[in-house]
Amino acid sequence: MLKFIGKRLLMLIPVLIGITLVVQLLLEVTPGDPAKLMLGMNATPERVAALREELGLNDPFLVRYGRYIWNLCHGDLGNSFMTGRPVFSEMIQRFPYTLVLVCISLFLSVVFGIPLGVFASTHQHTWKDNLAMFAALFCVSMPAFWFALMLIQRFAVKWRLLPLSGIASWKGWVLPCVALALGFTATITRQTRSNMLEVIRQDYITTARAKGVSEVTIKYRHALKNAVTPVIMVVGGMFGMMLGGALISETIFSIPGLGQYTMQALNSRDYPVIQSSVLVLSLLFAIVILLVDIIFALIDPRIRSQYISKRQKEARTDQKKEDQEKGAAHSEGR
C-alpha cells in the first residue's frame, strides 16, 4: 500500500512541473505589458523600462522560469502587481472560503445524488424513473450561473428570505452551495443509476436471488456496494469542475474566496496572482484525485492485491511452495 501511495506521490512531481511550465508559457505569449498596466495609461516610456528592469521582465524565459521555481520552493509566490501584497498570505486567507463552498456542495450532491440514482434504478421502466432521469438531465443542462440568478431573484429579491450576497451569517452560504451543487447532484444521480443497472445484471446478483436473499438486501448491500465505487471516481473529477464553478459562484455571491481572487486578477492581468491561482487550484485538484485513488485502492481488493507488501508476497509464495512440496510428497508416497 505504501508503495502505491509513494508511486502516486512521485507522479505528482512531473505534473506540477508541467503545470508551472504551461502557466509560464501562457503568460509568455500574452500580448500586453504588465509594467505598462501597473503604471497606467500615461506613464513615460522611461518609467516603464525601469519597472520592467526592476521586475526582471527583460530576462530570458528560462531565467525567469528558474527564478519562479526557485522562489516557489521557498514558499514565495511573488507579490501582486496590483496591491503589492504577497500572494501567498492572501491565498491562505481566502482558501478556507473556497474549500467550505466546494466541500458543502460536494457533500450535498453526494447525499442527494446517490439515493436518487438508486431510487431511479430500482423503479426502472416506471414513470418515477423517467421523471427522475428527465429532471436530472434538465439540471445538467441548466447554466449554473443562471440558476444562481433565478434563486437570488426568488429567495433574496422577492421573498427576502436569504441575503442577496455576502456570507455574514450561515444564511449566506445556502444559495451559493445549492446553486453549485445542483448540476453535480444530477450528474451523480445519472451515474449511480447507470452503474446500478449494470451491476444488477451481473451473475452474483442472480446467485444472490437464487439463494433466496431478500430483494432489499440485494439492492442495498450487494448491488449498491459495487455500483458506488465508480461513483467515487466521478466525485474526484467533479472536485476540479467545482473549483471552476467556484470562480463564477464566488463572483456572483461575492464570497471572498480563491475564485473571486482569481477573477479579479484575470480582469486586471495580475500575472503573479493568475499564475499562483492556477497552480494552487490545480495542486488542490491533484491532491483530491490522489486521495480518491488511495481510497479507491483501499476499497477495491483488485487494486490492493497489486500492491501488497514484499513480506506478504514472500509469505504467500512460501505458502504456495510448501503446498506444492506437500502435494509432491503426497503423490510420491502413493
Added chain:
Amino acid sequence: MEKKRKNSRLREIWFQLKTNKLAVVALIILIILIIVAILAPVIAPYHYAEQHPKDSYAPPSAKYLLGTDKLGRDIFSRLIYGSRYSLSMGVIAVAIAAVIGITVGSVAGYYGGWVDNLLMRFLDVYQSIPMFLLCVTLAAILGPSLRNAIIALGICTVPGYARIMRATVLTVREKEYIEAEKAINAKDPRIILKHIIPNAMAPIIVEITMGVGSCILSGASLSFIGLGAQAPISEWGAMISDARSVMREAPQLSLYPGICVMLAVLSCNLLGDGLRDALDPRLKN
C-alpha cells in the same frame, strides 16, 4: 456501391434512433434552432442592436413579442440573433477540439510505444488543471472577445476527444482488416485515415453531440463573466449578464435567454443519449 453501403448504415442508425421519442424531439428542436440561426435576419423583426429609447422596458405586446430591455432593444429579436452566436460557439469550439483530439488520439493509439506515452503524459498535465479554470485563463489572456472565447473553449476540451479516440483506436487496431491493409503494404496515413478513423467514429460522434451542448454552456458562462461575446452582440450568456444588473426592475429579462441555453443544451444531451443507444445497443439499459 460505396455510397449505398454508407446510406444503409445511416438508415440503420436512424431506424434505431427513431424508437427513442425524446431523441427525435431533441433532433427536431436542434434543427429548428439551426434554421432560426441561419435565417435570423429574415425571421427577427428588428436588428439585435436596434434601440428604441422611448420603449424602454416595454411589456410583451404585438410590437415587441417578449418586451424590450433597458435600451428598448427587442428581446425576441435578440434571442433569435443570439442563437447564431451561441450555437456557433458550441459548434466551432467542438470542431476545433474534435479535429485536434481525433488526430492526437488516433496517432497515439495507432503507433503506441513512446509516442503514445509522450502524448498521454502531456494530456495528464493538461487535465490536471481544472478545465473551466484553464478556459477562463486562456480566454482572459487572449483578450475578451467571441472569437477568443471559442478558441479557448476548443483548446480546453481537446483531452476528452483524444482519450476516447485513443481508447477506440486501440481496439480497432487489432482487427483483421487492419492486418490485411498492412499485409498489402498500405502506408500508415492511409490506414489511419481510411480505416482506423471511420471505424472508431461511433463513440466520438456521441461525444461530439454532447460536447456541443457543454460548449454552449461553458461559452454562455464565459460571456456571462465578460470574457466571451462583447456588447452589443446578443449571445445568450451575455444577455443574462446584461439582465443581471436590472434584476429588480425586469426579472423576466434574465429568464428567456436562460431557457434558450437550457433548451439547446438539453436537446444536445438527449440526442447524444439517443445516439449512444442507437450506435451501440449493447449499452442500452
